Amino acid sequence: xxxxxxxxxxxxxxxxxxxxxxxxxxxxxxxxxxxxxxxxxxxxxxxxxxxxxxxxxxxxxxxxxxxxxxxxxxxxxxxxxxxxxxxxxxxxxxxxxxxxxxxxxx
Amino acid sequence: xxxxxxxxxxxxxxxxxxxxxxxxxxxxxxxxxxxxxxxxxxxxxxxxxxxxxxxxxxxxxxxxxxxxxxxxxxxxxxxxxxxxxxxxxxxxxxxxxxxxxxxxxxxxxxxxxxxxxxxxxxxxxxxxxxxxxxxxxxxxxxxxxxxxxxxxxxxxx
Numbered sequence: 695x696x697x698x699x700x701x702x703x704x705x706x707x708x709x710x711x712x713x714x715x716x717x718x719x720x721x722x723x724x725x726x727x728x729x730x731x732x733x734x735x736x737x738x739x740x741x742x743x744x745x746x747x748x749x750x751x752x753x754x755x756x757x758x759x760x761x762x763x764x765x766x767x768x769x770x771x772x773x774x775x776x777x778x779x780x781x782x783x784x785x786x787x788x789x790x791x792x793x794x795x796x797x798x799x800x
Numbered sequence: 801x802x803x804x805x806x807x808x809x810x811x812x813x814x815x816x817x818x819x820x821x822x823x824x825x826x827x828x829x830x831x832x833x834x835x836x837x838x839x840x841x842x843x844x845x846x847x848x849x850x851x852x853x854x855x856x857x858x859x860x861x862x863x864x865x866x867x868x869x870x871x872x873x874x875x876x877x878x879x880x881x882x883x884x885x886x887x888x889x890x891x892x893x894x895x896x897x898x899x900x901x902x903x904x905x906x907x908x909x910x911x912x913x914x915x916x917x918x919x920x921x922x923x924x925x926x927x928x929x930x931x932x933x934x935x936x937x938x939x940x941x942x943x944x945x946x947x948x949x950x951x952x953x954x955x956x957x
Contacts, residue, residue, distance in 0.1 A: 711910035726896050756902040760919050762868040768915035
C-alpha cells in the first residue's frame with residue numbers, strides 16, 4: 695500500500711527557512727538481489743521526488759537503487775506565501791503518491 | 801524422505817547456482833565499477849574542473865549495517881537568485897551502481913542540502929558534488945568502513 699508522511703510547520707514568518715521531512719513507505723527493491731533459487735528480483739524503486747510550492751517546483755530529487763528502503767528526504771525551503779506544498783513520489787510499476795500540506799505565512 | 805516439492809526446489813537451485821557463482825567470480829568487477837564511477841562522474845560534471853571545498857558531506861565513519869546509512873550534504877551558498885546551488889549529486893565508487901541521489905534545487909530552497917538514508921555495498925569513498933549557478937563544481941568526499949554490506953548477493957571483492 696502506497697503511503698507517505700510529511701512534516702511541515704503549520705505556520706511560518708515570511709522569508710523564514712522551514713525544514714521539511716518526508717518519508718515514503720516503499721521497499722526500494724534494488725534489482726540486484728536474488729531469491730534462494732538464484733533468480734533476480736526485478737527492480738522496483740521510487741525514481742523521483744518532487745516538492746512544489748503553490749504550483750512552483752522548489753525541490754526535486756532523482757533516486758537510485760542505492761537509496762535505503764522507506765526513503766527519508768529532509769530538506770529546506772523558504773516560506774514565501776500562504777498556500778499549499780505538494781509532494782509527489784513517482785516510481786516503477788506505476789507507483790505514484792501525492793501528499794499535500796498547508797502552510798500559513800505571516 | 802524428500803517430497804516431490806522439496807526435490808523440485810533443490811533441482812532448480814542447483815541449476816541456478818552456476819550463474820550465481822559466475823556473478824560472484826567476475827575478475828574485472830573492481831575495474832568495471834571504477835569505469836562506471838568515472839562515467840557517472842563525467843555525466844555530472846561534463847569535463848569541468850571539480851574543486852574541493854564548500855560542500856560538507858556527513859556520513860558515519862564506521863557503519864555496522866550498510867542497508868541504511870544516514871547521509872547528509874550541506875553546501876555553503878548564499879542561495880540568492882544570482883548565486884545559488886543548482887544541483888547536488890552523491891556518487892559512490894564501489895556500489896553496483898555509482899549514482900545515489902541527484903538533487904535539483906534553486907534559490908527558493910533557502911539552504912542547499914539534503915538528509916537521507918542510503919545503502920552502501922562496501923568499504924569505500926562516497927563523493928558529493930555540488931553544481932553552482934555560476935557553472936563551477938565543488939565536492940567533498942568521505943571514507944567509510946562498512947562491516948555488514950547492503951546487497952551481499954552481489955559478489956564483493
